[in-house]
Amino acid sequence: MLEIRVTEQDGVTLVEVIGRVDSTNAEQLGEALITQIEAGHTQIVLDLAGVDYMSSAGLREIVSALKRAKRSVDGGDVRIAQPSYRVREVLEMAGLDTIIQIYPTQVEAVGSY
Amino acid sequence: MIVEERRLRIPSLRERITAACDFVGEAARRAGLDERSVQHCELAVDEACSNVIEHGYGDEGAEQAIDIVCRNEGSRFSITVTDDSPAFDPLRRSDPNPIMDLDEREPGGWGIFFIKKVMDEVFYQYADARNSLMMVKFVREVPHGDLRPQSSRASITSPAPSIYAIAPHGRMDADLCPGVDMLISEQLSAGHKQLIVDMTDVEYVSSVGLKTLVSLWQRARAAKGDMVLAAVNPRVREVLEIIGLDMVFSIYPTLETAAASFASRMG
Numbered sequence: 001m002l003e004i005r006v007t008e009q010d011g012v013t014l015v016e017v018i019g020r021v022d023s024t025n026a027e028q029l030g031e032a033l034i035t036q037i038e039a040g041h042t043q044i045v046l047d048l049a050g051v052d053y054m055s056s057a058g059l060r061e062i063v064s065a066l067k068r069a070k071r072s073v074d075g076g077d078v079r080i081a082q083p084s085y086r087v088r089e090v091l092e093m094a095g096l097d098t099i100i101q102i103y104p105t106q107v108e109a110v111g112s113y
Numbered sequence: 114m115i116v117e118e119r120r121l122r123i124p125s126l127r128e129r130i131t132a133a134c135d136f137v138g139e140a141a142r143r144a145g146l147d148e149r150s151v152q153h154c155e156l157a158v159d160e161a162c163s164n165v166i167e168h169g170y171g172d173e174g175a176e177q178a179i180d181i182v183c184r185n186e187g188s189r190f191s192i193t194v195t196d197d198s199p200a201f202d203p204l205r206r207s208d209p210n211p212i213m214d215l216d217e218r219e220p221g222g223w224g225i226f227f228i229k230k231v232m233d234e235v236f237y238q239y240a241d242a243r244n245s246l247m248m249v250k251f252v253r254e255v256p257h258g259d260l261r262p263q264s265s266r267a268s269i270t271s272p273a274p275s276i277y278a279i280a281p282h283g284r285m286d287a288d289l290c291p292g293v294d295m296l297i298s299e300q301l302s303a304g305h306k307q308l309i310v311d312m313t314d315v316e317y318v319s320s321v322g323l324k325t326l327v328s329l330w331q332r333a334r335a336a337k338g339d340m341v342l343a344a345v346n347p348r349v350r351e352v353l354e355i356i357g358l359d360m361v362f363s364i365y366p367t368l369e370t371a372a373a374s375f376a377s378r379m380g
């Protein structure tokens with residue numbers, strides 16, 4: 001089961017995810033992100049502290065959301081906070097560490113906007 | 114040699130992939146793989162099954178089956194994923210490029226690439242009208258995360274996931290350097306690009322040693338990684354300073370601070 005919590009903090013949309021992100025539930029994550037972007041909440045911090053496993057299905061949703069956010073009129077972004085080592089490894093394998101801003105803490109990620 | 118084999122058949126449904134991951138994870142653990150390798154095996158079977166379900170059978174293949182066989186052959190642990198969808202060799206597909214910009218990037222297409230990256234060997238076979246993808250992880254005597262195969266002249270450790278530290282022992286001269294170069298080159302070709310040269314046991318660096326360090330640093334940077342130095346003794350440091358290499362290399366007092374520097378520079 002994937003738990004997704006959305007909160008607004010200092011004008012930034014914080015999306016906290018808890019659980020395993022794989023092809024059985026990655027779409028839930030994608031939908032949660034797209035819903036926010038479509039509602040005009042395009043400055044997003046995706047907090048992955050509670051995610052101990054992510055397959056390429058999860059990355060696919062994050063990249064789709066990132067593209068949508070960047071294309072929006074107000075030029076949004078999706079930034080990642082506190083990925084575990086294992087999630088970081090997957091992000092690095094796909095080279096996402098070079099195109100997504102990654103922060104060690106939630107405070108830094110939110111403060112980056 | 115005792116070969117242990119465990120089999121699982123799942124219907125071609127995405128919601129059953131987690132069961133496949135659990136099955137493979139348990140078999141991998143029993144085969145003696147360390148936790149990181151276990152996670153790699155779970156990722157590999159997840160990606161392989163996802164591919165079959167999405168591209169092989171299509172999303173309507175619920176009545177089709179995927180067979181998963183785990184074999185523990187002592188030094189090798191293999192996972193074979195077999196399906197009845199049309200013949201398709203995923204290994205012939207060209208790899209996506211991790212250094213693409215966001216604009217040129219398709220969101221998906223990483224599954225097979227991940228399998229090739231995290232497993233030691235991958236084979237595809239089409240036989241008896243079935244696709245089989247065999248993914249192998251070598252079972253190392255020492256846990257993958259701690260110590261890799263050692264030579265008496267240099268050793269490799271992994272102080273943190275995806276960070277590798279090479280510690281040359283003795284004088285870094287024309288005699289020792291080819292071995293160090295080879296060890297680091299192997300890491301780079303395995304995609305390990307966050308490298309630390311642990312200089313604790315290096316008492317002297319010759320001009321060949323300096324050349325080797327610069328060349329390895331350049332290659333790590335070219336691969337979008339980095340190579341930093343740790344625990345450089347004062348005498349070696351003086352040599353580095355004389356030719357200005359202390360401005361080129363990041364130098365950390367200990368292995369731990371060097372490893373932490375990679376973590377903190379993400380983002």
